[in-house]
Amino acid sequence: MIIESKTIKKVCEIAKCCYDFGWDERNGGNISVLVDESEIQASLAGAPPICRINTGVDNSNLEGKLLLVTGTGKYFRNIPNEPKESLGIIRFCKNGFADIVWGFENGGKPTSELPTHILAHKSRLAVDDNHKVVIHSHPTNVIAMTLTHPLDSKSFTLSLWRMITESLIVFPDGVSVLDWMLCGNVEIGIKSAELLKECRSVIWAHHGIFCTGSNLDETFGLIETIEKSAELYMKTLGHRITEGISDDRLRELATAFGVTPKKDLL
Ligand code: 2HA
Ligand code: ZN
Numbered sequence: 001m002i003i004e005s006k007t008i009k010k011v012c013e014i015a016k017c018c019y020d021f022g023w024d025e026r027n028g029g030n031i032s033v034l035v036d037e038s039e040i041q042a043s044l045a046g047a048p049p050i051c052r053i054n055t056g057v058d059n060s061n062l063e064g065k066l067l068l069v070t071g072t073g074k075y076f077r078n079i080p081n082e083p084k085e086s087l088g089i090i091r092f093c094k095n096g097f098a099d100i101v102w103g104f105e106n107g108g109k110p111t112s113e114l115p116t117h118i119l120a121h122k123s124r125l126a127v128d129d130n131h132k133v134v135i136h137s138h139p140t141n142v143i144a145m146t147l148t149h150p151l152d153s154k155s156f157t158l159s160l161w162r163m164i165t166e167s168l169i170v171f172p173d174g175v176s177v178l179d180w181m182l183c184g185n186v187e188i189g190i191k192s193a194e195l196l197k198e199c200r201s202v203i204w205a206h207h208g209i210f211c212t213g214s215n216l217d218e219t220f221g222l223i224e225t226i227e228k229s230a231e232l233y234m235k236t237l238g239h240r241i242t243e244g245i246s247d248d249r250l251r252e253l254a255t256a257f258g259v260t261p262k263k264d265l266l
Contacts, residue, residue, distance in 0.1 A: 001043055002040050002043045002044070002089070002102050002103075003083060003084065005035075005039050005040055005043075006039070007033055007035050007039060007068055007216075008068065008083055008087065010216045010217075011031055011033065011068065011070075011079065011083075011087065011216065012079055012080040012083055013080075014031065014135070014216050014217075014220050015031065015070070015076040015079035015080065016076075016077075016079070016080050017220065018076050018135075018137055018220070019075075019076040019077045021139070021224075021227075022140060023137045023138055023139045023140070023208075023223070023227070024076040024077075024137055024138060025138065026075060027072075027073050027074060027075050027076075028076070028137075028138045028208070029070075029076055029135075029136055029137045029138060029208070030069070030070045030111035030112075030113050030117065030135075030136045031069070031070050031133075031134070031135050031136070031216075032067050032068065032069040032070070032111075032114075032117040032121070032133070032134045033067070033068045033069075033132055033133050033134075033216065034065055034066070034067055034121060034131075034132045034133075035066045035067070035068050035089065037066060040066070040089070040102075043102075044101055044102065047101070047102075049091070049099035049100060049101050050099070050100040050101065050102075050104070051099070051100050052093070052097055052098070052099050052100075053090070053097065053098055053099075053100060053109065053110070054096055054097055055092075055096050055097065055098050055114055055115065055118055056096060056114075056115055056186055057096060057115045057118050057119055057186055057189060058096060059092045059096055059097075059098065059118055059122075061122060061125070062092040062118065062121065062122065063092050063093060063094055064091065064092065065091070065092050066089055066090070066091050066101070067089065067090050067091075067092070067098075067117075067118075067121070068087060068088075068089050069087070069088060069089075069090060069110045069111060069114065069117065070086060070087055070110075070111050071085070071086050071087065071088060071103075071104055071108035071109060071110060071111065072108070072109055072110060072111050072112050073108075074086040074087075074108065083103075084103055084105045085103075085104070085105045085106050085108055086108070087103045087104075088100055088102060088103030088104035088108060088109075088110060089101050089102040089103055090110060112183075112184040113136055113183065113184060113189075115185065115186045115188075115189035116134075116136070116183075116188060116189035116192050116193070116210065117134045117136075117189075118189070119186075119189040119190060119192065119193035120134045120189070120192060120193055120196050120210060120212055121134060121212075122193065123193040123194070123196040123197055124196055124200070124212045126197070127197060128214070130214040131212060131213070131214055132213070132214055132215060133212060133213050133214070133215060133216055133218075133219040134210060134211070134212050134219075135210070135211050135212075135216075135219050135220060135223060136208060136209070136210050137208055137209055137211075137223055138207070138208040138209075139208065139209060139223060139226070139227040139230070140227075141227055141230035141231040141233070141234045142203060142208070142209050142226060142227055142230045143206060143207065143208060144230065144234045145159075145230045145233055145234060146177070146203060146205040146206050147206065148233075148234070148237055149233070151177045151179050151205050152177065153174065153175065153176045153177045153195075154174075154264070154265055156175060156177045156203070157174035157175050157262065157265060158265060159233055160175065160226060160229040160230065160233065161174075161229075161245065161250055161261075162243060162244030162245045162246075162250075163229040163230075163232040163233050163236075163244055163245075164228060164229050164232055165245065165253065166225055166228070166229075167225060167226075167229045168245075168250055168253055168254060168257075168259065168261060169253065169257045169259055170221070170222065170225040171199070171200070171201060171222060171225065171226065172254065172259035172260055172261050172262065173198070173199035173200055173201075173262055174199050174201075174261075174262040174265065175199060175201045175202070175203055175226060176195035176196070176198065176199055176201065176202045176203070177202075177203045177205065178191055178192060178195060178202055178203065178204050178205065179205050180204070180205045180206050180207070181204070183204065183207060188204070192204075192210055196210075196212060198262075199262065200212045200213060200222060201222060201223075201226060203226075209223060209226065209227075211223045211226070247266050250266055251266055254266075
């Protein structure tokens with residue numbers, strides 16, 4: 001049974017954590033995971049596709065792959081109790097089309113951010129063979145920081161690294177910041193995918209974050225760490241009496257933990 005698959009169980013667990021942390025109010029946020037054929041193939045065998053959709057984007061290189069994705073208008077709070085309505089699996093076909101092969105019961109369809117998810121998967125797969133997961137979320141302090149900090153990726157990354165020791169170790173690739181754009185369309189997907197060639201995280205100003213990774217725990221952990229740094233940044237804004245971790249100390253940290261900080265930052 002697909003519903004018992006470990007990926008669906010994990011998506012339910014992560015959606016609950018995101019909701020409990022206050023990152024995914026109402027129907028905010030969406031998750032997608034490239035699912036291994038072997039995990040669910042036996043359950044799908046013989047079942048005809050439910051319907052075909054036009055994803056609206058170039059999905060070449062993904063043909064045949066399966067993507068588990070949250071549904072449009074669905075509340076993260078309800079995903080653990082209503083997985084068959086809140087989630088679905090699509091199989092990519094040619095020319096931007098995809099078949100819904102499981103889920104989205106009672107008339108659901110994939111998230112409005114599907115174009116960004118698809119383009120993000122393509123972008124990350126081109127640089128990371130282990131890539132599998134995209135999580136979009138609305139973490140409060142990350143968004144607050146986009147209201148109190150210049151929106152350039154370099155200084156934004158440095159400000160996050162300076163707050164807590166863990167940051168440089170967890171995201172040496174930094175974050176990219178995208179100034180406000182209309183969401184839910186191909187244009188923001190193309191811009192985000194471009195930025196994702198260089199790092200795993202894109203912050204959408206005054207909206208939220210898109211994080212990518214090789215599994216759900218790691219991708220969720222990346223958001224947690226960025227959000228924790230942003231929280232420290234916001235909590236100390238206006239009354240910091242130290243700069244936080246200096247450039248020299250960040251270099252020392254990188255050497256000790258064997259990580260390579262994004263070029264031209266330190
Ligand atoms: O609807 O978060 O960006 C869910 C969203 C859109
Ligand atoms: Zn959103």
